[in-house]
Amino acid sequence: AQSVTQPDIHITVSEGASLELRCNYSYGATPYLFWYVQSPGQGLQLLLKYFSGDTLVQGIKGFEAEFKRSQSSFNLRKPSVHWSDAAEYFCAVLTDSWGKLQFGAGTQVVVTP
Amino acid sequence: EAQVTQNPRYLITVTGKKLTVTCSQNMNHEYMSWYRQDPGLGLRQIYYSMNVEVTDKGDVPEGYKVSRKEKRNFPLILESPSPNQTSLYFCASSLNGAGNQPQHFGDGTRLSIL
Numbered sequence: 001a002q003s004v005t006q007p008d009i010h011i012t013v014s015e016g017a018s019l020e021l022r023c024n025y026s027y028g029a030t031p032y033l034f035w036y037v038q039s040p041g042q043g044l045q046l047l048l049k050y051f052s053g054d055t056l057v058q059g060i061k062g063f064e065a066e067f068k069r070s071q072s073s074f075n076l077r078k079p080s081v082h083w084s085d086a087a088e089y090f091c092a093v094l095t096d097s098w099g100k101l102q103f104g105a106g107t108q109v110v111v112t113p
Numbered sequence: 114e115a116q117v118t119q120n121p122r123y124l125i126t127v128t129g130k131k132l133t134v135t136c137s138q139n140m141n142h143e144y145m146s147w148y149r150q151d152p153g154l155g156l157r158q159i160y161y162s163m164n165v166e167v168t169d170k171g172d173v174p175e176g177y178k179v180s181r182k183e184k185r186n187f188p189l190i191l192e193s194p195s196p197n198q199t200s201l202y203f204c205a206s207s208l209n210g211a212g213n214q215p216q217h218f219g220d221g222t223r224l225s226i227l
Contacts, residue, residue, distance in 0.1 A: 032213070042221075100161065
């Protein structure tokens, strides 16, 4: 069965510092991978997605992610975080079951001054 | 503006009192689904619909019903809510459910069942 693991439940980072959120997946074929962000009281907003091709994908808000097949990982990065990046981040894989997204448990990011 | 609209945004109710959470999208999407979000579990799919009159169970369908009589609407029905259905619920839609079609999410409905 497909699964998504986000090892870090909570990360605290200083404003201006770099951020990396980890995501590992378990899926037999080449996966469709996504990162979503959830700001307080809001729905999920798509940051970026990977389907195929270049393994480094760029997203919105200055985020990027790298797909590493050998490590079954799809880590999200941002070189310099802003206070507005404080949110919960979800990694997800599209399973082969009619559009069902399998989500990780999420990583809560706190940004300190 | 393209959006998925859920109502209500918040609801506190009591065990056994039937409730419906509405979901509407204005993007002419064929695929719609419902998820629930619980701490430490991420989002789990409840039901999905590939098109009008076509629905199927997700991972956690027990205690829920859905209907898809029109393309734009996909209500979630709790016939006899119980406290373990206290959760944050999200409706999502995409063009056809295919992997290259991103899913758009509503802003969520927080249900508290007492």
